[in-house]
Amino acid sequence: MNSLETRKFNLIYDVMKLSARDKQVFSAVMSLYCNGEGHPVASSKIAKLKGMAVCSATVRNAMARLENQGLLFSPHTSAGRVPSDQGIKYWLQEYFGLEEIAPYWEPEREQLTGFAHTLSQKYQVCCIVGLPQVSEQTIFRVEVLDFDRKHWLVLLIDRTGQSNNILINKPESNSDPVRYQFAAWMNTVFSQQTLKEGLHRMRAMAKSAMADCRGSLMQWSRELSLQLGTDNSIVVGERYLYNRLEGHNELNLGVSFLHQVEDRLALKNGLSVLLGSELSYLNLERFVVLSVPYFTASEYQSRFCVICPADAPIEAIISEFTQIPKKEA
Structure with a gap:
């Protein structure tokens, strides 16, 4: 969907006014369609729902009005109605108060990955998560290993034991004593600091490093900056997405x-x-992307995205996000 079509969508939302009856019927259609099966919804089925108190003819008239509004359509002659792309987005934006769900989310990394796996397995959807910027990771200790003839391997280890492993070129005067001294200096620079602050200190404290390594410090700090700043992500449940797509062309998921x-x-x-049609993946028609940004110490990190078919149990997926605690002011 191009920007002009998006503006048309927004304009339609601004002027669209539904009666209370039409809203009730529309909500019923959406709930019956978005249940994991995606069958067209018949007026007789809505009329039998508890709390409707209307006949099939009244429901049909309401569905006809909703079709004229562009919110529903009939995929086959004499078939029930299904929501249009416009109807799906209108339903999600107007009925759920999305902006109030999971505002300023500050999850731990384990919570991010755990939540992605839970949603993917429970609802058979694909989750894409931008990982927190590693530059904010706090370092507990640094180890420098003799990796091969040309390289040292620098291990920047946090308190959980996870590490960022970076290869750097050995200095000309390479020896075990020089490597040990460099490791001690790196611990002085990085210990109890974030990676971002450690890189800053590495440059600022260059004159305190042993003479054998000073000539390489600029190159090493540049290599560390480049590698630690690389975008990264995890993709969970992509098989559920590909199983629903027509054809076999893989999408460029991830970052x-x-x-x-x-x-x-x-x-x-x-x-x-x-909507999937709002992105440049042409074969994501009839898919919906739910997305929440997340933060660390009030600083934006990345996004948590769920790609689900339009007929997925979207209400249930949204309810999972409502369980995320709101940040206290």
């Missing part, structure tokens, strides 16, 4: 997908929704 979502949802907090 490039997250960048597209960020371009569309820049500065939006809380839960947001995009």
